[in-house]
Amino acid sequence: MIGDLTRAGVLLRLQGPMDAPLVHVDQVTALARRRDLPALLDRHVLYGPDQAAVRLGLRRTDLDHLLRRTLLTPARTVAVDFGKARGGEVAVDLYRGQDVAVLSALHPDIDWAALHRLPDPGGSIPWHGCGAHATNG
Structure with a gap:
């Protein structure tokens, strides 16, 4: 996050690598x-999938469904x-904070309130506007 803000000119880098x-x-x-x-953070910061799920107030499994x-x-x-020991090198997608922030406004067909009420883990996922009804799993 600090690297993102430095690249955007919000913070001044004193030393060290840009990342x-x-x-x-x-x-x-x-x-x-x-x-x-x-x-400001939404404009300049990239979120990993765990951070994006938190930003949306969703479980990670629900975010994975959105990504699919x-x-x-x-x-x-x-x-x-x-x-x-933990799988070696893995490719991790990063998402613009602004894209994450406006996702619910761009997709009113999804019952976001129901998603926010889901217990973790399990339960059924209310993906009304996104094709067939899916279950968590």
Whole structure:
């Protein structure tokens, strides 16, 4: 996230690589106080699938269903190395915060309120506008 904000010019990189730059703590403190912080993050930050699910208030399994329906398109894919014991290098899609933020407005055919009420794990998924009714699994 800090790298995304540095690339966007929101934070000034003092040193280090662009993906993990060192920035002055006062910059971060000032940024945290901004009233427009959520909108600023949505414009400049890429979310992994777990972060996108949290941003939408969904379970990760529900986000996976949205992704299978191609309702959210990745902005970029990165390679993450989890080590040999955990499967090695894995491709992880990253999604624009702004795309995630407007998803419910773009798809009023989905019963978002019902999705937010689902227990974790299990239950049936209310995907009314996205084809056949699916169950979690």
